[in-house]
Amino acid sequence: MAAPTTTEAQRHEPAETGGLDQRRVADIVHALDAGERELAAALTSPLHPADIADLFEQIERHHRAPLARALGNRLDADVLAEMTDWVRDEVLEALDNARVAEVVGDLDTDDAVALVEELDAADAEDVLARIDPADRIAIEEALAYPEESAGRIMRRDPVAAPEHWTVGQLLDLVRTEDGLTQDFWEVFVVDPSHHPIGTARLSWLMRAPLGVTLGDVMQREQTLIPAEMDQEEVAFRFQQYALISAAVVDKGGRLVGVITVDDIVHIVQQEASEDILRLSGAGDEGDVNEPVTEAYKARIRWLIANLVTALVASTVIRLFEDAIAQMVVLATLMPIVAGVGGNAGTQTLAVTVRALATRQLSRANAARAVVREIRIAVLNGLTIATVIGIGVTLAFGDPRLGAVIAAAMLTNIIVAGLAGVLVPLGLERAGADPAVASSVFVTMITDSIGFLAFLGLATASGLVGGPA
């Protein structure tokens, strides 16, 4: 792959701060509407490729193909690499395979792979057939690794050297070797069979006397990334050990690639977005550019699941229809018990899911986390129960009704705290993603227990007659 793309990208970088303002977006859209392609292209010329990618995301769908045509060759690899998947899909469809192949040929392997894996099988094959065989083989090898694995996100051009080389020898080679990548941050020191045995940051090499060997400059302990490792795990390693780049090794432990931290920042952002979206039942790719039908498919599943759990709660209420008929005020108060309980459950759930994602929570401290949530729930429950108990007593002049709602609220908030921590822990232990289905379960529990506790206590306390 052509090494200078990153440098190329930075040449467009705005001299000072970020480049895309709303005024410019409006002007470009106006030019496109007026059919003034050259003006539209001129207006994009000061923009960084990442900002041009943002521009595509911000404009209406029907403006995207005209903008792509207006940009011509400026719609290049760097711009496409920065687009979100949905928008890139659209733009790629507007380009013919010959142009896509040109773009792919200009990208680093990791970006090229990200682009090719989005094409449908026929287009991918056609595009791969059009590019340079060396690039094609590199991309095909990367595609052989699992999705979202280190093998897909690595670059395949790590700078490596043997341990016995001196710093001077390495610097000479780096200065004269044409095929070397432009942008690298560390040199990996390898043994004769290409196993990494240490890492040297460029700043260490620059500060070392020219005569010492790499073996004396390098740091022997290093974080090696197996090519099959999931990208979320890779991101954790980078965060934990504050890595800038890391060696990727194959099953035999041989150096096959390098991952740099700029890709990790995107992955951290993406994994965090997935957690938020999954917790809310909005799928995991929900962004404002996801096509309506895709968003519908992702969301309706969870709404149907929510409908089913709401029916469970509804069934609980039906058990107490006679009680409600005798005392309709119960029907007006019961959603309060369920609602505040649901909110308490959501709070606990968010803290737990996030702690699992950031590895703060593990088997070692799970029991402590549960105890902690119970203690918080008791405090919250006592506070809310006191407020609502006194409020209802005063509003309805009925201390027994106040006591019933207070007891039900306390019960439900404690149940919510337990469910909010135990459900995600249980899903995690069962090997499932704790963010995915937790909130449906927790809501079902807090709704059902809320209604059951309130209506059940109202009946049991003799406030109203028994169930039908």
Added chain:
Amino acid sequence: MAAPTTTEAQRHEPAETGGLDQRRVADIVHALDAGERELAAALTSPLHPADIADLFEQIERHHRAPLARALGNRLDADVLAEMTDWVRDEVLEALDNARVAEVVGDLDTDDAVALVEELDAADAEDVLARIDPADRIAIEEALAYPEESAGRIMRRDPVAAPEHWTVGQLLDLVRTEDGLTQDFWEVFVVDPSHHPIGTARLSWLMRAPLGVTLGDVMQREQTLIPAEMDQEEVAFRFQQYALISAAVVDKGGRLVGVITVDDIVHIVQQEASEDILRLSGAGDEGDVNEPVTEAYKARIRWLIANLVTALVASTVIRLFEDAIAQMVVLATLMPIVAGVGGNAGTQTLAVTVRALATRQLSRANAARAVVREIRIAVLNGLTIATVIGIGVTLAFGDPRLGAVIAAAMLTNIIVAGLAGVLVPLGLERAGADPAVASSVFVTMITDSIGFLAFLGLATASGLVGGPA
């Protein structure tokens, strides 16, 4: 500040993959319980500082002080820098100020600042008085910048050189200058008044002929970070332009520091966590090590707010007490309408808040996002309305009741979609954090409209008599 701390940290790094397994945690706890300090210390010896920090987080509170004592001087700057705030607070309290001052003196300015800003005022003053004056002044200057600003997270030792220098001159200086930091990734090229005019990555310098000037190697366009810029904005720049490090400038545009991407990864993670926690009403620092009383204070506010909004929904139901008394089944079905609507609102809310946080959503495309959410809501609403309408008709043998719940459900899901996108957009435009209060508003709207639409349509359709 002592430059070699990072190198120091990496020397402990595990030879292969991440070091802290549950077995080791259990063994260390066991050793602490048995009072075997030396064994406990020995068991931590293969661990990376980041893993020792995790160890402190995972064990019970009452084990933390004994572990700190067992570690002695191994509880150093690198370990403390990696701890979450809550646990670090606890550990710092267990250390005397003299030891804290030693630790602070070993840290880079950015980490030292993060540590000192957590101490209470008297301890901070005492600690600062004990450290080297040069370090103290650097820390005090950093503390003069706003919290969460670039000035707080920058390191103050950027490597800078004038434009007319040759690559050879620079390499000679770097090799011989003792005071230079060990770890840097780019050299900032400055004019005589210390304004950055370009950046050169170390790999470009290593590949350039020794005789060319820095002016010819550097890239002139660069992303400069004003020292007052909020860290969230800084993180956005790093992501957008795939930066590894960036120059920080004062109000006069002079180079005062450097921010590196490893700190940005933490900020991205932290900001994403804040979004999740705020959306759920769990405060923004909720982690499993937050003390119970702090967690209580953060959460009870939102539960009280939720209680108030639940009372609004309850008031809506009270308008229809007579209708419920006539037809109790309405009370059993109404939570379904409110609940599924609430879930639809939460989905839209999560997508919108995340799109705002990642800058996918702006004024330019806000109208399109609203239209998109309406279209999704109509599809979701029609689907759920059909399912529940047919279900209720069959279950109760009452097509009019089926039609009423279907119409109410469609209405509420569309309202939920609108509220889920308009509430966070409105908060953002008003200058508030859209993640903070959105879900309370949206829940209030979906609950109230859910009850109003269902009970109101039941009354208006003549299914039951009018309101009291």
